[in-house]
Amino acid sequence: MESVGVGLIGTGYMGKCHALAWNCVNPVFGDCPQVKLVHLADITEAQARDKARELGFADSTADWRAVIENPQVDVVSVTTPNSFHPEMAIAALKAGKHVWCEKPMAPDIKDAERMRDAARGSGRVAILGYNYIQNPIIRHMGSLLDGGEIGEVFHIRLEMDEDFMADPDALFYWKSEASAGYGAIDDFAVHPLSLVHKLLGPVSSVMADMAMPYPDRPLADGGRRKVETYDIASALIRLENGASGTLCVSRTAWGRKGRVAIQIFGSRGSIIFDQERMNELRLYRNDGPSANQGFATILASPDHSPYERFLPAPGHGLGFNDMKTIECRQLLAAMQDENAHVIDFEEGLIIERTVHAMAQSYHARGWVDV
Template sequence: MKDLKFAVIGGGFMGKAHSIALATYPMYVWPTPYYPQRELIVEINDMLAAESGQRFGFNRAGTDWRQAVEDPEIDVIDVLVPNVLHYDVVMAAIEAGKHVICEKPLALDGDKARRMADAAEAAGIVNQVGFNWRLTPAIQLAKKLIDEGAIGEIRSVRSFWLGEFFNDPSVPLVWRFQKEQAGSGALGDIGSHAIDFSRFLAGEITEVQGVQQHFIKERPLPGGTGTGVVEVDDATAFMVRFESGATGYIESSWAAPGHKSDAGFEITGSTGSLSFTWERMSELRFYDGRDAADRQGYRTILVGPPHPYGEHFWPVPGYQISYSDTKVIQILDFIQAVSGEKAAPQTTFRDGLRSTLVEEAVMESARTGQWTKVARD
């Protein structure tokens, strides 16, 4: 077994999530061809770097991502910085021959995302976007059932990611609310997950018609020195057409009272249906229209060892897994690709590009009020 040394670029919420996954990975996945080593964490200043290094259990801490990229001891660059910085860090890491993980959205626009995907593929490095939501065992089981024909031909898809965490107007005007820093708001931040698992389950999206809403026009500036304009969407909804001929609807909002972390889907097929919500993430609801008439209805499948990735967690179905466990699955998917056990992770930069192209088409449709074709990757 070899060490695979990670440099995590960025702390905060995602730094915590990725550090927990790296730390707990060998407790769930054993034996493993590579042992993920928390080698280096990079933060914006010395104080935060020292704090994050101690808190998250890294061997070293620093403030210069360029040094991390150039460090010959580092095998993997894990990019968790604001969206606007993804391109520069990722491209430098690819040029240095490092394997790369990048949080979503991959880039601010399709052109940059395409350059990132093309460069990673040309360099032959393992590349992954943080679409961990599709790696949830219940969603993986849904894909298995669809591929086996359990619901017949997909006819319609309704996907969503609804939260209320930015419905509070007192939340300061951080980078997520600035278009030049984030690219988009709820659409890119959480809607990208709904786009990704919709594509994963039902195939490529070819055309969209969308609307975007801005509920909170201004927010207080950090430090209490006045207010600033919110430049991105609080909610985006759009109709979709899939390459298969299926149709659907995708909705994302971070200002939806009553929804804490409500992501999921309803998929209707010719012979059955599937339903899932992240707030009950260890459950998949399955309806089989071929059941006898006197016993038809949704059944609830409790995810456990018999299901995709379930064998790595608890020995009894229904014991539940958590958000951080899906990040463990993400690291497993990545390490399997590095070791050659699989050709590539499930969620490569190419998937990040395709999500970005859907997002761009949605924003253009919202601007024009017309159905808009999704650009080819």
């Protein structure tokens, strides 16, 4: 594959992240097909035209179907609000395009299953935007676990917290609509669940609770609208490998800006990671004299590939958009039938089913098998 034509649907925060990744992947890795930014879609013709100029796309449109129908487009980035993912991703797959869709798959599990089925029948690559699994220090965590550095894992603790919805006077927007999904568990919890899925395997059963701290929010033109999603959730989880765990997520946690924390406790040690300090992890080994035992901090470095593609020395630090560039490289690997570290629609559906089991558990007030 000498070149790949890219289409982008949606140019908000994540759309820009995808565009940056497409622009950076070859300069960073140097071994990719030539990336051609072909066609971009946004809500209005004027906005699409402006974004195409800013992000480097050759053409623009207010009709997302035109991107999918463009014969020069080989792969489509879908970065729209969650409720639009199924229609757009399925249409792209049916048109013979590869798909890079942001998470979660869909608010409705039936739609997520339809997306999985479309990917199965298309013969094309379809992956989800779980960029945290691409962090070189997270990949190193996986190597430590696979090497038995902390022994048998018997308990994990997961947290994801931000405060972008902590202000009760923040305006109502689409993430508070029921059409977006349940709230924190599918907007947020899917990220730590993606880490667990890749590091330790699937979740087998859950018992969850959800909370709605603010019952309504103000509208821009006056009045208030009822909030339809849950901004806080917590769950007990059991993994298929027998380990127990807890999961706590909040979109209203003042002071937390991008916390995705995972603690893994084993028979011979522990590993701790926090996304707000995304270039380090802490490792405890129960070795040697107790007087000398303690957590060691491991900084991301060129020893943790592909960090070396970005920086020549430890301590300088990768960022969120760098993870997206790594994810883009893994997508291109999958498109060339190479081994790729991604979460495709098959694995993504497993995570979606975990989320829906949590919602079912909340309403049933008991344990639910995934």
